[in-house]
Structure formats: C-alpha cells, structure tokens
Amino acid sequence: MIFVTHNRHKYEEISKMFSQNGIALRWLNLEYEEIQSESIEKVSLESCRRLSGDVTEDFFLEDSGLLIKHYGNFPGPFSSYVYTTLGTDGILKLMEGIDSRGAEFITVISLFFEGKIFQFTGTVRGKISLEKRGEGGFGYDPIFIPEGFTKTLSELTADEKNTISHRGRAVSKLIEFLKKHNVF
C-alpha cells in the first residue's frame, strides 16, 4: 500500500500503526494541488480522484483539520496554511479571553483501491489549551487537549496518541478494511 503525503510526521505516525499490524507501507513523497473547499471530505476526495490518474498502484492520502467552534470551525481545511502563517501562537492569541475553547480534530483518509475510492474518517473532541505543552507529535498537537485528558496530544506517547487521535482512529478503520480485503 502507498501513502501519498508531503508530510514526514504523518508518514511516521501512520507507518508505525501499519507495521504494528503487519501491513507494508511505502511513502510517496509528493506535493499536489488541492481544491479550495470548506469540506475536508470534498478536498480529499477530489485530490484522490486526480492522483488516481498518476499513481499506478493502490494508494491513500490523508487530510486533517482543526475545527475551533468559537470561530466557525476555523481553520478547518486551511489548517496547514494557518499553521505556517499564524502558528500555535496565533491560535492561542485568538483564544485569549474566550471562555468556550471547544475544538475538534478531524482526519479524512481517501483510499484508492481496485479502481474505487473509499473514505475513512476519525475525529477527537477536546479543547484548546491555555499554553503550549509537550514535545511529541506535530502541528497543533501542543495546544490540543483531548476530552477526558489533562495532557495535550504532544504530551502523550506516540502509541497513546494513535489510540485516541483523529488520525489514529481513521487509520484503524483503514487497516480494518485492508485486513478484510487481505492486503498485507
């Protein structure tokens, strides 16, 4: 199975879960153009459709987004752009003095498998922390506290994070599907 991503962190997280399940994963480090849409599912589906013309084997790709309730689910599908411009400091600044810090992480995986596209979604609810904490993970992990936890995603071990995270949950569904279809 091929994972198309330009993000080394994503590849490392997901390949850990694949190897724990005995499924071979190869990394296709590719940057591709995305459509601009407020639906992460739609962005991911469209990317998958386009790439299916270029990638000759079965593959999947992954899109994740942070959704801050107070700001109409900002930054959503633009999470990557907002991370490189505002960063976690910008997000913390936007949350200053705001009581409702509820947020959600979502991952959508689009799998191109035997000529068809399948999508797998994982989410985790939580809140934006008051300050950055932790060294693990990447992206917005240092400022996101999952529901039922006091630690940020960055303060969890890689295995703990994969068990409860949006990405981990979406990948679990993908792995279940692949096992059912005898992909190793």
Next chain:
Amino acid sequence: MIFVTHNRHKYEEISKMFSQNGIALRWLNLEYEEIQSESIEKVSLESCRRLSGDVTEDFFLEDSGLLIKHYGNFPGPFSSYVYTTLGTDGILKLMEGIDSRGAEFITVISLFFEGKIFQFTGTVRGKISLEKRGEGGFGYDPIFIPEGFTKTLSELTADEKNTISHRGRAVSKLIEFLKKHNVF
C-alpha cells in the same frame, strides 16, 4: 463585458467605475470552485481558465486578498474564508500588542478576451487600524488604513476608495485595456 462574481459589493464597486467610463457591464452571479494555492494570481488564472469553458462571452473575474506582513501575508488567498470565520474582530485580536501593523491589499483581475487571458493587478499599502472605523465599503475595509491617510477605507467615499484602492487600481488598468480595444 461580463463580470463573474458572487459578491454584490464587488459588483457595485466595479460597475460604478465602468459606468463612469461609459462601458456596459453585466453581472453574472455565479459561485465557482477555486484551487487552493498561496498565489492569488494562480488561483485567479485557474478559475478564469475553467470558467472560459462555460461562459460563452468575454468576461472577467476578480480575486482580492489582505496580506498582513507580521503573519507571513495571512490571510492572502484565504481572505474570504478568514473573513467569514475570524472576521475583523479576529484580525484585530491577532494584532494586539504587535507593533508592526503593516499590511497590503491586492486585487488580481483575470480577463478572458477574444480567446486569451489577461491579468491586471492593483495593490495598496497600509496598516491595520487599532479599531474598526467607518460604514462604507465591505470586508476588511473598516480596519485598513491606506498609506498617506488617517482614515480607514470604510471612512472614504466610494469614489475616493476607487481612486486609491487595490481594486480601483486593477479596474483602471482593465478599463484602459478595454478602451484601447474599443470595447464599450
């Protein structure tokens, strides 16, 4: 000439300049999908290319963006999405305690004319104001003070704004081109 936009404010601003120059303008109120790119020129060009297959007459479209220097030119091509989620209040919050408030507005017009695409760009430098001021204009106008002014774009009259604004400057170039090509 046809102007393709889903934004009534943009149509009103631009149609005022066209009528002052005696060129007929029709509004095609259409929402279209955009690519996700950090280059406004590229987004606009690609939209124009795609629409040229559907619109049967010559037309133009317009993309504008606010570029805040301190935040790596955020929100740039995502200005519209950021406006509906963070709004001007969110931008003011992001600027709290930040001394360098420099910003720029840019408009890119892509014209489909006799089978070819032409682009016209207008910019205006300025800074983010300390608070919202004025009732005119739309979007980020109430928090943008053009260089050499003390008023925000919202505090200027429509004609004053068109004389110095990013959009007004791009439209002037477009009108000059159309006149040279005898379009009325």
